[in-house]
Amino acid sequence: MNTIRNTFLGLVCSVLMVPAAFAGTLDTVKSQGFFNCGVSQGVPGFSNPDADGNWSGIDVDVCRAVSAAIFGDPDKVKYVPLTAKERFTALQAGEIDVLSRNTTWTLSRDAQIGLEFAGVNFYDGQGFMVRKDSGIASAMELDGASVCTNLGTTTELNMADFFRANGMAYEPVVFEKADEVVNAYDEGRCDTYTTDKSGLAAQRTKLADPDAHVVLPETISKEPLGPVVREGDGDWADVVRWSLNAMIEAEEFGLTQSNAKTECALTSNPVVARLCGKEGGTGAGLNLGDSWSYDIVTMVGNYGDVYEKHVGENTPVGLARAGSPNASYKDGGVLYAPPAR
């Protein structure tokens, strides 16, 4: 019912909203002292609440970085948990200001539904998880399988493409919420569970016996996940885009959460000096203070810090970064930030 209510709220908002009267999101956010960040209903490592309701994860840290850049405080964020189905309507209707909820950047979303993608914070791809005792070793053996997944995602289209391209039959079983997908898969309703591989790794931790399941080697799609804002508010999009870029560039130049203070005091490298807010006046163009990128790195961390803390190999999610597209371009990945100058 929640979904229906939210969809309705969105509809009513877009029907009744006074035209062209909205001030820039950045100004509104500055004057109200916080902003609303749309997150998932719980994907470990990406956006997940703990027992006290504190959110954490790499998607959450994008919002924390934006908050640090604007307010010099990473916690001026209100988190709004959304289902995959609700998320775009919530953003369009102004219920949230940033959507940071493992959302895939696609043409139709960018061009048709009034969204603007501010970058990519995780390069993902869709995969399949099966029970180990099923003896399946490849996605090509899935002919005739029942496939569990959730609604409102690129996943549904990718699996249709995959099975069609390989001339295989399947039975889609599509749930509205991720938790019900996990439940149904665990109860044996489906032979396989498909979603982004990061999602599989995260949801596997929720299964009754995580070790009894295995993610198949095939990756059947490209899923660049990143933060999204409303179309038509370039200043706000810039703030989100460059908050993310600053995290990536800080890593490229060796500026981490733990060494930022000392590095910034000693540095003679002009790029680092700019990231530290000592030179170049980068804040002015974004309508932020000059210490915006320094605040991001010291308060939230650079991309590598955030990755290792939430989804790295030493976490329950355990996604190796080396050799994946999420490694910095310097290490053979595709993570590359335009220069913050």
Place this chain on the structure above:
Amino acid sequence: METDKSKIGSFIFNRSVQGVFYQLITLGLVALGIYYIVTNTARNMLERGLASGFHFLGVESQFDIGMTLIEYSPTSTYFDSFIVGLLNTLLVAGIGILFATIIGFTVGIMRLSSNWLIAKIAEAYVEILRNIPLLLQIFFWYFAVLRALPKPKQSLELYDSFFLNNRGLFIPDTVFGEGSSIIFYMLWLTIIISIGIFIWAKRRQNRTGERFPAFYVSTALILGTFFISLAATGFPVSFEYPELKGFNFKGGVKLIPELVALTFALAMYTASFIAEVVRGGIMAVSKGQTEAAKSVGLKQNLILRLIIIPQALRVIVPPLTNQYLNLTKNSSLAAAIAYPDLVLVFAGTALMQTGQAIEIIGMVMGVYLFLSLFTSLIMNLFNRFMKVDGER
């Protein structure tokens, strides 16, 4: 001049003129409001780069649906996905209404039983089921059903043709071969003749008071003709049996667990309300009616059939209509357990892929509105039919 003024005055202060005047103003305001909402929505959508219009209905959907009553594939259009969702909704609502009515009437009559145990069982049923939120009941039945059933390889089977596992219930499909269309024509013909027999029997009884066993005669007619035409055409009917191939059974007819759980939950839940409606209807018929019927020597079952039920139905039908409408609308909770109804398929997947919330939600609301009005219409006709002759 004086008279003109008073004429105008009497025109302005005329009650009915004033009435029309205010109604016109209200109508104008409503029209203005709608105009404002429509133009404003269009402008906002344009400004935010949202696509609008119904062109998307002709575009390939590119997604699959787990259960379809018509031919459907990812190359079908969004409009096809709309029809698939609509038919799935109608299916679950139709079966749900049928079972809810049967269970509801049974439980309602049980509650009035003079047998203490039967009455208490019925009371417990009503009190438990109508007081637990429907969504929880749907989850309960769905996961209870899933957990209880075996995997496909350990299916429960009956005569090698019926299989039950956590992927659903698989039953043989009837395949009608050449020449079988004549059987259907005969079937329809006998059904029409039977309706004629019922009407004639009722008229004759009204005229002469003689009764005619229309039910037995028409049942015999329909079944008899059916079997005779089957034999005459040389049994052109065969069965396709489900077979385990790889992960799942192939062939035959498949009832997915989502459909079973949803129909079951909807029927059981709505039945608890229908039971109360039925009980109320029967109790509304005054005791004097029963006593009068007894005193003219009618037997117990005739009293129920001829005296109590016709009068009770007049009380039962309007609230029963409400319950039917509720069941149809509640079927939209299907999305929670992956039953591909209109809301899940069209207001879910299709909406997400196209982003055209206003058009799609509008269409879905239109469908539920139409279904509700249509059900009301049918029930109102039935109610008129059930009226005692001469009653207004």
